Amino acid sequence: MARQINRLSPVAVKNATKRGFYADGGGLYLQVSPSGSKSWVYRFTLDKRKRDMGLGPYPLISLADARMQAEKCRRLRYEGIDPIEKRNEQKRQSRLETAKTVTFRFCANEYIRLNRAGWRNPRQAKQWESSLRTYAFPVLGDLPVDKIDIGLVLRVLEPIWQTKAETASRVRGRIESVLDWAKARKFREGENPARWKGNLSMVLPSKKKVAKVVHHPALPYTEVSDFISDLRKRDGLSALGLELVILTACRTGEIIKAKWSEFDLDKKLWTIPADHMKSGREHRVPLSEPALDVLKELKEHSRNDFVLPGNGNKGGSSNMIFLQLLRRMGRSDITAHGFRSTFRDWAAEKTDYQNEVAEMALSHAVGDRVEAAYRRGDMFEKRQQLMDDWAMYCIGLGKE
Incomplete structure (x- = not known):
């Protein structure tokens, strides 16, 4: 006896309110949820494996539509094809077809938009936009993101790899991030052609081999005392600010952004918040007596x-302000940032302090990640003595 199908009527489907499954036959069921919503389910067994396949909600999918879908599923099952896997494959192909119209420019703009809020520095988004607009978009911008290969990436990078190594390296990393995002969104498949290790590293020289390291011009530490004597003859906040830069060995940007709420003069402490630090970590600066006098x-x-x-x-x-001050002093040969190098050279040449103490004073990372994980303190007391000695040296009262 043939199995009965088409058991349900449109009226029965409309009036069904009790939770459960209502069989129409041939594997098609109307499912009524506890909330009263209804949907269609095709139940089948393939290779001794029972599966449920959702066909859509009622009344968006009518009884007639559900029966047509169920019939297609039964035909696939008869041919030994899993209807669910078939539908997933169709969706994947559809996404790939869609990807042919999704450009690299669209993906890059979406990546920046979605990550903007999470970037610590607001300028980061502008740097991304500027570098991609200048270097990547002329080559990749209007191309389908799934068509970008290593040859196209090299067309972007090769013209600037030798002459603008740092910029080129950043552009490469940004292209890689955009393509990873596109792959995660199913707009492309396969390996990332902008990946460095085992990929571009095989055809481009490393950044270290082509980049020229440019150091900030620094004053020799033997001249720092005379420089501060000259500095103290000048009026204005910029002269006081530059002296504070020298005495604390901090970055100029950290001084420029500094607010009085960060200072505890009684405790001789300046706590620089994480969002003002290049490292993204809070940094405690011990203040010497000369630094306190400036403050x-x-x-x-x-x-x-x-x-x-x-x-x-x-x-x-x-x-x-510091650049302009140095020009007025006739010292265009040095930079304010270079005084960090002056301090570091003095610490290495004229003191017996551990390398780690001087590096921490500059808020540099010390050791590898494992060592950092075990190093809980910031050597504050040792740094306090170091900065006191540095201040005395700067004003001509330290050891020669």
């Missing part, structure tokens, strides 16, 4: 929350 003088000129206030009543000073 107290700056406090007398305070107009707002910034240690180095700008011309207005709200903002801070410009990043150019």
Whole structure:
């Protein structure tokens, strides 16, 4: 006796309210959920494996539509084809077809949009946009993202790899990230042609071999005392700010962004917040007596929350103030940032402090990741003594 099919009627489907499965025959069921919503399910067994395949919600999918879908599934099953796997394959092919119209430019813009909020520095998004617009988009921008191969990536990188090694390396990494994102979104398949290790490393020289390391011009430490004597003859916040840069061995940007709320003068402590640090980690700076004297003088000129206030009543000073000061002093041969190198050379040549103490004073990472994991402290007390000795040397009272 043939198995009965088409058991349900449109009225019965409409009026079904009790939770459960209602058989239409041939593996087609109407499913009623506890909430009363309805959907169609095709149940089948293939290779002794029972499976349920959703066919869509009712009434969006009518009884007639569900029966047509169920019939197609029964035909596939008869041919030994899993209807669910067949549908998944069709979806995959559809995504690949869609990817032919998804460009690299679209993926790059989406990647930046979705990651913008998570980037610590707001300038990062602008740097991404600028570098990709300048170097990648002219070659890759309007191409389907699934068509980008190593040859196209090399067309972007080779013209700048020898002359702009640092920029080229960043562009490569950004292209790699965009293509990884595109693969995760099923817009492309296969290996990432912008990957360095075992890929581009085989056809391009390493960045270290082509990049020229440019160091910030630094004052020899033997001249720092005379320089500060000259600096103290000058009026203005920029001179006080530069002296603070020298005495703390901090980056100029950390001084420019510094606010009075970061300082505890009684405890001789400056706590730089993580979002002001290049490392992204909070950094405690011990303050020597000469540094405290500079801060107290700056406090007398305070107009707002910034240690180095700008011309207005709200903002801070410009990043150019130290460069302009050095030019007025006739010292275009050095930079404010270079005083970190001056401090590091002095610590290595004139003191017996451990290398790790000096590196931590500069907020550099010390050791490998394993060592860092076990090193819980920041050597603050040792750094306090180091910075006191450095300050004495700077004002001419230290050991020669």
